[in-house]
Amino acid sequence: MRATRGRAGIPLTIIHNADNRGFGAACNQGAAGSDADYLLFLNPDTRLMPGSLERPARYLQSPEHSAVGIVGIQLLDADGHVARNTARTPTTLSMIGNSLGLDRLVPSLFPPHFVTEWAHDETREVDQVMGAFFLVRRSVFERLGGFDERFFVYYEDLDFAARARALGLRSVYLASAQAFHRGQGTTENATERRTFHFSRSKILFARKHFNAISAYAVIAVTLTLEPLARMLARPKSAGETLRAFRNLWKEIAEDAANKKKLIELELGLVVLLQCRILILLAHEAVPIASTSMSVPMKQRKASSGVHTMGSPRTLKLVFTSTGHPVRPLNDCSNW
Numbered sequence: 001m002r003a004t005r006g007r008a009g010i011p012l013t014i015i016h017n018a019d020n021r022g023f024g025a026a027c028n029q030g031a032a033g034s035d036a037d038y039l040l041f042l043n044p045d046t047r048l049m050p051g052s053l054e055r056p057a058r059y060l061q062s063p064e065h066s067a068v069g070i071v072g073i074q075l076l077d078a079d080g081h082v083a084r085n086t087a088r089t090p091t092t093l094s095m096i097g098n099s100l101g102l103d104r105l106v107p108s109l110f111p112p113h114f115v116t117e118w119a120h121d122e123t124r125e126v127d128q129v130m131g132a133f134f135l136v137r138r139s140v141f142e143r144l145g146g147f148d149e150r151f152f153v154y155y156e157d158l159d160f161a162a163r164a165r166a167l168g169l170r171s172v173y174l175a176s177a178q179a180f181h182r183g184q185g186t187t188e189n190a191t192e193r194r195t196f197h198f199s200r201s202k203i204l205f206a207r208k209h210f211n212a213i214s215a216y217a218v219i220a221v222t223l224t225l226e227p228l229a230r231m232l233a234r235p236k237s238a239g240e241t242l243r244a245f246r247n248l249w250k251e252i253a254e255d256a257a258n259k260k261k262l263i264e265l266e267l268g269l270v271v272l273l274q275c276r277i278l279i280l281l282a283h284e285a286v287p288i289a290s291t292s293m294s295v296p297m298k299q300r301k302a303s304s305g306v307h308t309m310g311s312p313r314t315l316k317l318v319f320t321s322t323g324h325p326v327r328p329l330n331d332c333s334n335w
Contacts, residue, residue, distance in 0.1 A: 023131070024147030024156040031141060039141055041157075043132040045182040046075075055177035056135045069140035069169030070161060072129025073177040074120060083181060084116045085130035086173050089162060092214040095206060099218075099226040101233055123175045127165070131157030132181045140169055148208075155201035162209060191237050195244035199226065200251070223249065 004012050013033060017026065027041050038057055042048075056071040075083040088094065088111055097103040097110025104112070115126070134157055144163050147156045161171050199222055206218035227245045231238040 022149065022152035024151050024153075025149040027156075028146040028149065031138075031146060034138075037138050039136045039138055041131060041134040041136070043181065046132055047180040049178050049180065051177050052133075052179045056174050059172070059174055060135070060137060065172070067168065067170055068172050069137055069164045070129060070171040071135045071174055072126075072171070073133050073135075073174050073179055075130065075132060075179055075181040077181065077183060082120050083130075083183070084114045084118070084120060085132065085181070086115045086118075086120065086126040087113050087128040087130070087158065088115060089127045089165075090158070090205065090209075092206075092210060092217055095202065095218045096221045099202075099221050100229045120173065121175055124173055125170050126173045127171065128158050128161040129171050129173055132183075133179055136160075140164060143167070150204055151201045152197050153201070154198045155205045159205060159208065192240035192244045195230070195241055196247055199245065199248055203252075223252075 002014050002016075004014060015029060015033065017029075021029070031039050038060060040053070052073060056073055059065055059071055060068060072085065075085045077083050090098075090113065091111075093109075094103065094111050094113065097106075098113055102110040144160060144167075148159050151159060164171065203219050203222055206215040210218065223245070227241055230241045234241070
């Protein structure tokens with residue numbers, strides 16, 4: 001971390017990470033080092049213009065906009081055209097359509113992710129503004145716990161906006177301020193890496209925000225049909241597409257194996273703890289067994305507690321509860 005000043009004399013603090021932690025994690029790291037009331041998350045392929053900061057900041061400061069938590073502005077491409085940089089909240093159908101390219105063939109049935117039919121020439125409330133210029137109230141950022149760092153890149157801004165909206169906080173596109181945005185500036189020549197992270201983040205979003213059936217539908221289409229659709233649309237990138245999805249399948253398999261091991265470990269610890277408890281209870285019950293080794297069956301079924309059967313060396317435990325049959329448990333003395 002080092003302090004410096006920008007070209008306009010603005011004081012800057014630069015944090016240099018040894019590894020690429022991902023967009024969300026790096027944004028959280030930067031936000032933690034600031035105490036400003038407003039946080040601007042800006043892509044490296046953007047360039048600010050006069051009013052880019054002042055106008056959205058003043059918009060948020062206005063008392064009548066107190067329910068607005070996130071503001072984006074008009075982004076211009078290299079040709080000076082206004083980019084379509086607002087998006088819809090995804091649905092199961094729209095995500096599947098996006099995976100198969102149906103959002104371009106039949107947009108009436110499979111709405112595109114970005115709102116392309118609107119000229120973006122007026123200020124209005126939207127579902128999500130693009131993360132290339134993402135101005136957020138600090139209070140909102142802290143309330144949501146920042147970006148979800150499981151999204152390495154892509155969908156982290158959409159997830160953030162969805163969580164904000166669930167709390168009644170709105171996202172607004174402000175057409176009166178502008179900035180230049182090149183687009184895909186960091187991944188333009190990395191098709192394999194871009195495809196991997198985009199598809200991975202799509203699966204994470206579906207698992208987090210959809211019910212089980214919808215999430216599995218999106219995951220199944222993403223992992224099986226989307227690679228074919230991508231290769232048909234761009235045959236020259238078929239090799240990169242195959243490698244991207246091969247790596248995605250590999251990661252999912254490794255995660256599943258790790259989770260299985262973790263579950264087995266947790267179950268083992270639970271069983272061990274239960275057996276320890278049973279042994280302690282058995283030792284407490286041994287004096288009772290030495291004075292009364294035979295308990296009538298009716299009494300055993302109607303009572304509650306721990307009873308012992310046999311000698312202490314071959315101790316077995318029987319748990320009973322009112323109205324339920326007696327169930328002997330396995331010998332846990334070796335634990």
